[in-house]
Amino acid sequence: MTPPAADTSGLADAVRGRVEELLGPEALHPPGETLQAAASKLPVLAVPADAEEAAALLRVAGEEGWRVLPRGSTVHAPQQVEGFPSPHLHLSSGRMADILDYEPADLTIRAGAGVTLEALDRILAPEGQWLPLDPPGGDGVSLGGVAAEGVAGPLSAAFGRPRDQLLGLTLIDGRGRILELGGRVVKNVAGFDLVRLSCGSRGTLGMISQLSLRLYPRPGADRTLLWTLGSLDDGVEVARSLAGLPFIPASLELLAGMDPDPGSADPVPEAVVLLRLVGSETGVARVERGTRELAGSPDRVLNGEGSRTAAIQRSTREGTVRPLHRRHTLPARIGRVLEELEPAGRPVAVHVLSGTIRCLGWTPAREPSGAGGGGEAASALLSRLRRVFDPEGILPGAWREGWA
Amino acid sequence: MSQVTATLEPSLIRTLSGIVGERAVITDPERLLVYESDGLTQYRYPPSAVVLPASVGELQRVIRTLHEADRPFVARGAGTGLSGGALAVDGAVVVTTTRMNRILEVDVENRRARAEPGAINAHLTTAAAPFGLYYAPDPSSQSACTLGGNVAENSGGPHCLKYGVTTRYVTGLTVVLPDGELLRLGGMGQETPGLDLVGLFVGSEGCFGVVAEIEVQLLPRPEGVRTLLALFDSLEEAATAVSRIIETGLLPAALEIMDQATIQAVEDSVFAAGIPRDAAAALVVEFDGIEVTLDAEMAAAREICQDSGAREVRTAAQAEEREALWKGRKKAFGAMGRIAPDLMVQDATVPRSRLPQVLARIGEIGRRYDLLVANVFHAGDGNLHPNLLFDRNDPDELRRVEEASREIMEVCIEAGGTITGEHGVGLDKRKYLPLVLSHSVLEAMGQVKAAFDPDGRCNPGKVLPDEYLISTKDPR
Numbered sequence: 054m055t056p057p058a059a060d061t062s063g064l065a066d067a068v069r070g071r072v073e074e075l076l077g078p079e080a081l082h083p084p085g086e087t088l089q090a091a092a093s094k095l096p097v098l099a100v101p102a103d104a105e106e107a108a109a110l111l112r113v114a115g116e117e118g119w120r121v122l123p124r125g126s127t128v129h130a131p132q133q134v135e136g137f138p139s140p141h142l143h144l145s146s147g148r149m150a151d152i153l154d155y156e157p158a159d160l161t162i163r164a165g166a167g168v169t170l171e172a173l174d175r176i177l178a179p180e181g182q183w184l185p186l187d188p189p190g191g192d193g194v195s196l197g198g199v200a201a202e203g204v205a206g207p208l209s210a211a212f213g214r215p216r217d218q219l220l221g222l223t224l225i226d227g228r229g230r231i232l233e234l235g236g237r238v239v240k241n242v243a244g245f246d247l248v249r250l251s252c253g254s255r256g257t258l259g260m261i262s263q264l265s266l267r268l269y270p271r272p273g274a275d276r277t278l279l280w281t282l283g284s285l286d287d288g289v290e291v292a293r294s295l296a297g298l299p300f301i302p303a304s305l306e307l308l309a310g311m312d313p314d315p316g317s318a319d320p321v322p323e324a325v326v327l328l329r330l331v332g333s334e335t336g337v338a339r340v341e342r343g344t345r346e347l348a349g350s351p352d353r354v355l356n357g358e359g360s361r362t363a364a365i366q367r368s369t370r371e372g373t374v375r376p377l378h379r380r381h382t383l384p385a386r387i388g389r390v391l392e393e394l395e396p397a398g399r400p401v402a403v404h405v406l407s408g409t410i411r412c413l414g415w416t417p418a419r420e421p422s423g424a425g426g427g428g429e430a431a432s433a434l435l436s437r438l439r440r441v442f443d444p445e446g447i448l449p450g451a452w453r454e455g456w457a
Numbered sequence: 458m459s460q461v462t463a464t465l466e467p468s469l470i471r472t473l474s475g476i477v478g479e480r481a482v483i484t485d486p487e488r489l490l491v492y493e494s495d496g497l498t499q500y501r502y503p504p505s506a507v508v509l510p511a512s513v514g515e516l517q518r519v520i521r522t523l524h525e526a527d528r529p530f531v532a533r534g535a536g537t538g539l540s541g542g543a544l545a546v547d548g549a550v551v552v553t554t555t556r557m558n559r560i561l562e563v564d565v566e567n568r569r570a571r572a573e574p575g576a577i578n579a580h581l582t583t584a585a586a587p588f589g590l591y592y593a594p595d596p597s598s599q600s601a602c603t604l605g606g607n608v609a610e611n612s613g614g615p616h617c618l619k620y621g622v623t624t625r626y627v628t629g630l631t632v633v634l635p636d637g638e639l640l641r642l643g644g645m646g647q648e649t650p651g652l653d654l655v656g657l658f659v660g661s662e663g664c665f666g667v668v669a670e671i672e673v674q675l676l677p678r679p680e681g682v683r684t685l686l687a688l689f690d691s692l693e694e695a696a697t698a699v700s701r702i703i704e705t706g707l708l709p710a711a712l713e714i715m716d717q718a719t720i721q722a723v724e725d726s727v728f729a730a731g732i733p734r735d736a737a738a739a740l741v742v743e744f745d746g747i748e749v750t751l752d753a754e755m756a757a758a759r760e761i762c763q764d765s766g767a768r769e770v771r772t773a774a775q776a777e778e779r780e781a782l783w784k785g786r787k788k789a790f791g792a793m794g795r796i797a798p799d800l801m802v803q804d805a806t807v808p809r810s811r812l813p814q815v816l817a818r819i820g821e822i823g824r825r826y827d828l829l830v831a832n833v834f835h836a837g838d839g840n841l842h843p844n845l846l847f848d849r850n851d852p853d854e855l856r857r858v859e860e861a862s863r864e865i866m867e868v869c870i871e872a873g874g875t876i877t878g879e880h881g882v883g884l885d886k887r888k889y890l891p892l893v894l895s896h897s898v899l900e901a902m903g904q905v906k907a908a909f910d911p912d913g914r915c916n917p918g919k920v921l922p923d924e925y926l927i928s929t930k931d932p933r
């Protein structure tokens with residue numbers, strides 16, 4: 054279908070009127086008004102109370118040809134890809150913020166998509182459990198957003214990506230179907246894996262209203278070792294030797310051109326390598342000894358809450374600095390790709406074990422060499438798959454990372 | 458539950474022979490019998506032909522030829538599947554990967570490996586071992602099953618409790634779509650653009666195309682391992698110990714249970730592991746990781762077992778003891794062949810805190826239907842495998858097995874579980890799928906299948922009930 058003409062406030066009023074008529078003024082945010090967002094011209098932000106309401110809105114959007122952007126509890130403005138028109142309707146999970154089912158003995162939880170990581174952790178901590186996900190954006194991001202983006206943080210080194218913690222989710226697709234996918238048990242192969250397909254689909258298949266997640270015992274010890282290096286090359290070298298540890302650390306990061314501890318008055322180092330270890334005190338101490346043999350004594354050690362808070366600060370910064378450019382490679386090629394990117398002192402954050410490189414606040418001059426696009430057959434397949442969930446093309450997905 | 462052999466046109470046989478060689482196309486009805494069933498013996502569907510390509514190029518040409526001839530086909534690995542997934546419904550041609558069995562690369566620095574789809578699961582770990590690495594998903598059938606089959610089923614295994622199932626480890630796939638198109642998804646450190654097609658392909662049970670090459674992540678070998686065997690006088694007590702271990706915050710590498718019928722079958726076989734035959738249940742608890750942490754974890758687990766009523770807790774002190782225990786556990790399924798000619802294995806998963814109640818209900822159902830039920834399962838994941846033993850030549854027993862199976866399924870679903878944790882839906886569990894998935898979800902799955910396979914020729918008759926297997930060629 055051809056996209057509707059550019060936004061006019063007249064259309065926004067019509068959309069708003071229709072949402073109010075369908076679901077009442079509570080479903081609009083702020084109630085009765087439209088949201089002034091910098092990225093787009095007067096979008097209407099609807100906040101449906103549940104999956105049924107979201108489904109009703111998506112069905113109307115399909116009939117009317119409104120472009121819809123599902124989003125989380127919106128700590129960050131979405132980054133719109135150039136050349137795409139803005140959506141007519143933003144659909145937030147902000148009112149779907151309840152814990153629906155929590156049985157600590159099962160190490161699983163079912164929660165509304167609008168629950169933030171921070172809110173979730175407040176529920177889990179007293180039970181001695183945690184969700185080891187630290188996606189870019191910090192802990193104010195919503196679970197639905199984390200799943201929809203599917204982007205992993207440094208902890209994926211040990212615990213896997215968001216897709217690996219998802220046991221099930223409810224997707225309301227562009228046809229307005231409420232699809233309850235997966236389940237709440239830790240192993241489930243009943244039918245095709247539409248949970249994995251939804252994870253990382255960035256709102257192009259529909260809106261996520263709730264999810265079931267796998268949880269882990271909260272580690273007794275949480276320690277971050279920091280090595281400060283004089284050059285990016287040295288940083289790459291140290292990161293590489295630590296990557297060869299015969300243990301899997303919680304995370305291994307390399308930062309360049311960035312202050313690992315924005316509070317301190319020290320000059321910004323050329324490069325910092327951060328190794329985070331979690332587990333029992335004996336285990337962490339043992340691995341710590343092993344790292345000294347490989348990389349020498351760390352320059353600093355953060356413990357417990359300090360280690361945790363610093364990690365959240367790093368992920369917050371990685372998720373909020375704009376523009377953001379992300380690249381993937383094999384861990385052994387990180388040094389080479391960094392050379393290609395030429396950061397020259399500009400901030401870079403690398404998740405060493407997954408080979409994820411993030412340029413923060415700048416865009417590299419050169420396009421990646423040999424980045425796989427999948428070719429024609431892949432894009433044909435992708436559009437067939439998209440049409441399954443969004444035949445009218447109301448979920449254009451012109452959105453970059455950063456809308457959790 | 459069987460079909461007569463369909464035949465293939467001679468011209469098509471000639472074309473296929475031209476691609477893979479005459480000896481790699483099987484049409485002799487006697488030799489086709491080998492391929493008429495898989496690990497589930499009650500279904501038999503002789504294929505119209507079996508083709509054995511030896512390379513990605515051959516595989517692609519075979520699939521393209523079948524596409525042009527409008528022939529249904531089904532990919533097959535080692536045929537150890539337990540849901541009838543690799544059976545040739547509709548006179549399908551079986552495309553088997555047994556000749557594509559090489560480990561192509563072990564990339565030590567990046568901890569990745571690439572393999573052909575017919576490579577045996579255990580061979581990958583053997584190839585990685587000299588570098589201190591291994592491949593984590595370890596189905597009990599790992600000495601026979603293929604990585605292609607593992608990808609198709611999203612297989613699990615005893616150690617998936619701590620490490621997760623196949624999908625977590627697959628970093629890239631090369632696939633041949635049903636029209637013969639070759640697609641590279643992910644791999645080499647790249648993400649698939651747009652949507653997680655690797656994630657979607659894993660667990661697609663051969664219904665979206667044929668996996669032609671697999672890239673996986675390897676893990677460093679844990680520094681130490683400790684294994685404990687706890688014996689119980691009731692199955693429910695063993696299950697209670699499992700729930701408590703999980704609840705306490707211990708994360709063992711494996712938590713496996715064998716009940717008395719299983720223990721006896723194992724002890725009567727060449728895989729005897731020295732487990733007392735009078736124990737009602739044996740629980741294997743294994744911890745791995747950093748050496749200095751293991752003794753404390755073992756002590757905690759031992760205490761929980763004792764508090765839950767274990768009559769004896771043994772530690773496998775030597776590597777040989779541990780190996781014997783695992784051999785017994787992993788070969789338990791095969792050992793049951795000595796008790797009855799046929800066996801129906803269930804694969805439901807339930808929330809772990811519900812294990813004791815669900816096991817009690819399963820025991821009751823077995824008694825009510827007068828069936829021998831042998832349980833051997835991945836308890837830590839709540840993944841049950843009640844094996845119903847029977848003789849398929851006894852129609853009344855077969856009927857009771859069917860009815861008991863359905864009741865067991867319903868009990869598991871009622872407890873918040875699902876119908877299959879790792880074996881897949883295949884042919885066997887299609888009829889149960891609507892018990893756990895709504896009409897809309899089944900409809901969406903049918904549409905996704907059609908996005909890959911618009912003609913409905915790729916592994917026909919599997920996973921979805923017929924009414925959801927749409928083909929764009931259908932008039933409806």
Ligand SMILES: Cc1cc2nc3c(=O)[nH]c(=O)nc-3n(C[C@H](O)[C@H](O)[C@H](O)COP(=O)(O)OP(=O)(O)OC[C@H]3O[C@@H](n4cnc5c(N)ncnc54)[C@H](O)[C@@H]3O)c2cc1C
Nearest residue numbers: 534535536537538542597603605606607609612613663668
């Ligand atoms: C004794 C025993 C123990 C078992 N233990 C476990 C266990 O612990 N955990 C577990 O998960 N499973 C277990 N299984 C089940 C089985 O081994 C797994 O499902 C295994 O992954 C099947 O692999 P295969 O090579 O035998 O596949 P097959 O049985 O040949 O095929 C299985 C499915 O995969 C598809 N397929 C095969 N190759 C390809 C390919 N290249 N491309 C696309 N599709 C393909 C087939 O079409 C079919 O649908 C066990 C089976 C037995 C007999």
